Amino acid sequence: MGFRFSQDYIKRFVQRKDLKLAVYGLGRVGLPLAVAWLRAGYEVIGADVDEDKVEIIHRGLSPIGDEPGIEESIKRCVSEGRFKATTNLIDASEKSEVKFITVPTTQRARRFDDYALKAALEAIGKGLKEGDAVAIECSVPPTTTVRFAQPILEEESGLKAEKEFALAFSPERIFEGRALEDIEIRYPKIVGGVGPYSTELFAELYQRIARKGVIKMRSATEAEISKLFEGVYRDVNIALANELAKLCKAMNIDFAEISEASNSQPFCHLHKPGVGVGGACIPYYPYFLLDKAEECGVQLPIVRLARNANEEMPKYTVETSKKALEAIGKNLKDVKVSILGLAFRAEVSDSRNSPTYNIIYALKEYQPEIIVHDPFIKEDELLHELRVKLVDCLETACENASLLIIATGHGVYKKIDLEELVKTLNLPAAIVDGCNVIDSNRVPKGIYLTSLWGKTINKL
């Protein structure tokens, strides 16, 4: 063991007053992470390929508007000179000792797309110095840190991981809309290094921002998989909730009331049904695991089935809509459809992989007039390409519509005044509630309400 392996060395490294950190990827994960380090007193360089984002940060503003606590910290720390943003990725590596990678990890043709991660690693590797430390926080398929990241960093820098620089994986566990709170207060940080020095160094470091402490894993691969398990657990349970809700629907009983009763027993954690699963994480993780399982010659039928079932939900939503319209004597191809909600989750402005897009694709077969409403999203490139109008005025969205599909459980939809709303609709009208936001006891005349959570109320 070299001197760096001693706890004493690690403590001194972490306590260095001149220690500079760099965060690669100033997005939903990277910005809150950068702010957590700034709030812990460190100097941070934010590195991103997006010039507009860097420019916004230079002005002391936040490119993500719906994360509490972010903008005020950016403003303060930019003016104090402790937070700088740059598009010069190599320079950021040369000028920092610790680097965190939070770039997007998506899929192309259902396979892991390593493009952004590779670019970040190459730049970091070019600026890497002896004694530096690199942590990958973006979600990746198992073994990415040791088999993909380590060789790139070693090749680019000429240095050896664990001996001359630290390398670890530490999954980001945030829930959008409360990211900073999640990092600082809610959950322990999970860390797995490519060796004991890397694990210990990052465990010591992360303790400075994670009040719940650090869970040390035996390896980077185990840390990677822990994140995928979290996501796949949710995917499978959402699929189960969707399936049970279909039964409730057939029996005209309420999934919400039943699951609340069932969940009063501590071993039961029924999730929420919905129109599908979106976001930058959960839709990808089952495939990361399925690919690895295939490589290992293992089948994961439950994971696969759950993913397929969740991917079918937008189509099921459209089939339900079609039947609802038939029940009121209307046809999908002749009506205006208003989809309420583009964000993949309530109260956020993120539309990545939103089931709303898939609802639109399924609706297009019938060629109705489609309009989308979202209070948090002002513009959307994909909707623009699909020639679907996006509005933030609920009245405009609902005006003359015969079908409302509630796709996101935003608070504003829970507060909809149905008595007022019916005045704008083309009656009789159908409401397909995918988020259980409409109070079935207060359905006005002229409305056929059918909930993906079970109940159908016919007030024609």
Ligand SMILES: NC(=O)c1ccc[n+]([C@@H]2O[C@H](COP(=O)([O-])OP(=O)(O)OC[C@H]3O[C@@H](n4cnc5c(N)ncnc54)[C@H](O)[C@@H]3O)[C@@H](O)[C@H]2O)c1
């Ligand atoms: N959003 C979440 O809730 C969440 C939660 C847990 C984990 N994750 C994971 O975190 C990672 C990042 O997700 P996100 O939601 O923050 O993505 P994001 O798209 O919001 O942000 C990524 C940022 O990285 C930048 N970028 C792209 N290529 C780059 C490069 N080569 N170098 C530097 N910057 C680059 C982009 O311009 C963007 O600003 C993903 O792996 C995701 O799966 C996300």
